[in-house]
Every structure is written in C-alpha cells, then in structure tokens.
Amino acid sequence: DAKTTQPNSMESNEEEPVHLPCNHSTISGTDYIHWYRQLPSQGPEYVIHGLTSNVNNRMASLAIAEDRKSSTLILHRATLRDAAVYYCITKTSYDKVIFGPGTSLSVIP
Amino acid sequence: DTAVSQTPKYLVTQMGNDKSIKCEQNLGHDTMYWYKQDSKKFLKIMFSYNNKELIINETVPNRFSPKSPDKAHLNLHINSLELGDSAVYFCASSPTGARHSGNTIYFGEGSWLTVV
Numbered sequence: 001d002a003k004t005t006q007p008n009s010m011e012s013n014e015e016e017p018v019h020l021p022c023n024h025s026t027i028s029g030t031d032y033i034h035w036y037r038q039l040p041s042q043g044p045e046y047v048i049h050g051l052t053s054n055v056n057n058r059m060a061s062l063a064i065a066e067d068r069k070s071s072t073l074i075l076h077r078a079t080l081r082d083a084a085v086y087y088c089i090t091k092t093s094y095d096k097v098i099f100g101p102g103t104s105l106s107v108i109p
Numbered sequence: 110d111t112a113v114s115q116t117p118k119y120l121v122t123q124m125g126n127d128k129s130i131k132c133e134q135n136l137g138h139d140t141m142y143w144y145k146q147d148s149k150k151f152l153k154i155m156f157s158y159n160n161k162e163l164i165i166n167e168t169v170p171n172r173f174s175p176k177s178p179d180k181a182h183l184n185l186h187i188n189s190l191e192l193g194d195s196a197v198y199f200c201a202s203s204p205t206g207a208r209h210s211g212n213t214i215y216f217g218e219g220s221w222l223t224v225v
Contacts, residue, residue, distance in 0.1 A: 034164060034213070034214075036214075042218060043219050044199070044200075044214075045216065046214065082204070083177075087152075097214060101150065
C-alpha cells in the first residue's frame with residue numbers, strides 16, 4: 001500500500017553526512033512529502049516535510065526533485081542518536097497516511 | 110507536559126479478555142488516530158477521528174472499537190483478545206485533519222500489548 005520506496009537499510013559513520021533517498025513516483029500535485037523517524041522503543045517523530053522547494057530545519061534538510069518523484073533526507077552530521085528507522089511518506093488530504101517499511105539507519109562510531 | 114499520552118504503556122493479558130487503551134492529546138488537535146505496529150515493524154493505520162467523528166476505518170476486526178468522548182481523547186477497546194493482537198499500538202494526533210496535507214502528526218510513545 002505504501003506509495004513510497006526506500007532502501008531497507010543504510011549505514012553511516014558518525015559525524016558524516018547521510019543522504020536517505022525516497023522514491024514517490026505516483027505522488028499527486030497536492031501531496032506533501034513527510035519524513036518521520038522512529039527511535040528504538042519509541043513512537044515515530046516528525047523530522048521535516050515539504051511540497052516543492054527544498055526545506056531546512058534544525059534536524060535535517062529535505063531536497064525534493066524538480067519533478068517531485070523523489071526526495072532525499074539529509075542529516076548533515078550523523079550522531080549515534082540518529083540511529084533509527086526513517087520513514088518517507090506522502091500525505092493525502094484525507095490523512096490516510098501509509099507508512100512503508102522505512103530505512104533502518106545504523107551509525108557507526 | 111506530554112503532547113500525546115497513552116496508557117497503559119505495557120499490557121500483558123490472556124486470550125479472550127477485553128482490554129482498553131486510553132489516549133489523550135493536549136495539543137488542541139482536531140484529528141486523532143490509532144496505528145498498529147506488528148512484529149514486522151510495519152505501521153498500519155487503524156482508525157482516524159476528526160472532531161469525534163470517525164473518518165477512517167481500515168479493515169480492522171470489529172472486536173476493535175474506538176471511542177472518542179471528546180476531541181482530546183480517543184480510546185481503543187479490544188474485545189475477545191487473540192494472540193495475533195499482540196503488537197504495539199500508537200495513538201497520534203494532527204491539526205485540522207482532512208483539509209491540509211501538510212500537517213504534522215504527533216505520536217504517543219506506544220502501548221505494548223502482549224496476549225498470552
């Protein structure tokens with residue numbers, strides 16, 4: 001059911017940038033792209049979202065392709081606390097948010 | 110100060126029992142949800158309420174009955190619990206539900222249900 005595809009897992013060295021890709025080729029024009037992450041034994045937490053333009057916040061940056069069929073979540077300096085499952089979702093106007101399996105990010109000290 | 114709080118955090122119960130999980134949000138949001146995360150870690154939406162009105166009801170057995178006494182609360186009652194109901198249940202909320210797809214969803218910390 002998920003409308004996005006992500007790699008199952010990725011690894012990063014601590015303090016290096018991480019680029020987490022997401023494909024959403026069937027996205028509609030009004031759907032936002034959201035990223036959430038889930039730390040072990042916790043509920044998902046919001047990371048960032050965008051519609052067309054690239055977005056930055058204190059947690060991450062979101063780069064959205066011009067055709068909006070893909071996006072990349074950028075963690076500028078990975079820390080051990082960034083080890084989590086990262087979910088890329090496209091949010092419909094009816095809030096039927098469908099989560100895929102996400103990308104499990106491991107951070108190596 | 111927890112934005113979305115749910116109780117209990119852990120629940121172990123026998124097959125056939127009836128149990129409830131309570132959820133409250135203090136964010137003033139109009140929309141609340143229940144999600145289920147099974148052993149394979151997939152997050153699946155179960156229900157969504159907007160201003161106490163059911164707007165999403167996925168293919169969930171009717172043993173699961175959500176109750177929203179007011180827009181700040183969405184409780185989940187489960188009858189005749191089965192082994193397959195063992196999972197983590199997350200409550201969540203978001204502002205101005207169906208009309209703005211940019212709105213962020215805030216999740217609770219989860220309720221770990223184990224049916225034995």
